[in-house]
Amino acid sequence: MQQEAILQTDPCRPATAGAKLLDGAGLRSTRPRRAIADILFGRSYYHFTADEIFAVAAETGQRLSMATIYNTLNEFAAHGLIRRLATAGGPAQFDIGTGDHHHFHVEADNRVIDIEPEEIAFARLPEPPQGYRIANIDVMIRLEPVGPQSTGEIA
Amino acid sequence: MQQEAILQTDPCRPATAGAKLLDGAGLRSTRPRRAIADILFGRSYYHFTADEIFAVAAETGQRLSMATIYNTLNEFAAHGLIRRLATAGGPAQFDIGTGDHHHFHVEADNRVIDIEPEEIAFARLPEPPQGYRIANIDVMIRLEPVGPQSTGEIA
């Protein structure tokens, strides 16, 4: 949560990293979109909630409405720039990259930690049902703390 | 969506499959809980939304309130009988079994298809971060129809 937030998303700054992505996706390069794209792709983070986008943007002086953030994230997702992670209960998480993507998930904190693709390899995979092909594979490794066995599943 | 719904969940019927599970989990055996447990474990389905529970229960004459269904499902999850699947956007899906569980996911329909555990094997897995251990591993294989290659994911 201590991102420096020194993004170059000022409207006068013409060619941010995000601007290129917008261009490549055929999306009009607007200030909010550039801000969001820069946050998504200019950082070392790989997953965000809409709320986090809002907070990071706010730190750079970009005041975006949640509606715009959600609209933009959905638009990005529709154009294949990002993807929605499914997290139970909490707010939706968005994730950059459309290839195989693996995560640790700490349920207690609803926190997601990225796993590098090469860290996971399969010895065996099922065939997809007829009429479908595999778009990608997400591995979610759920973690629990070792020390205090807080998850009182012993009843 | 054409489950026969001929569950034996009448209050006079003492020992349903669900009743045993409730007993094993130390949960008081009430009629709604038995109905839900029977639906969850007495069928060939492995994942449900709260709404589907409501519908299936209704077919057997069990009229449960959504509040009770959610409460019960959460309770079951807390006791390790079921687990919440994370599906983006749609309603929460619950899934029986607490071991490793793998799924195909058809995004278009928000449909989840179970994969038998033995269908997937790993050649390589990452180590969990310090202080955590792996609780379980979920593999989500996202499917897309073969005909229209919509998601041009060449990478």
Add this chain to the structure above:
DNA sequence: CTGTGTGCAAACTCTTTGCATAAGT
């Protein structure tokens, strides 16, 4: 200048909670 994106606020869906009643042991 024209069309699209933005932002506010309200609507909407899904889920949880409070409290009186009913059911279980």
Add this chain to the structure above:
DNA sequence: ACTTATGCAAAGAGTTTGCACACAG
């Protein structure tokens, strides 16, 4: 009889939508 669960309805969180204004090309 006492404790705990249920059900209704209302609250709550997260996300989407409608419409007037502003911005991009």
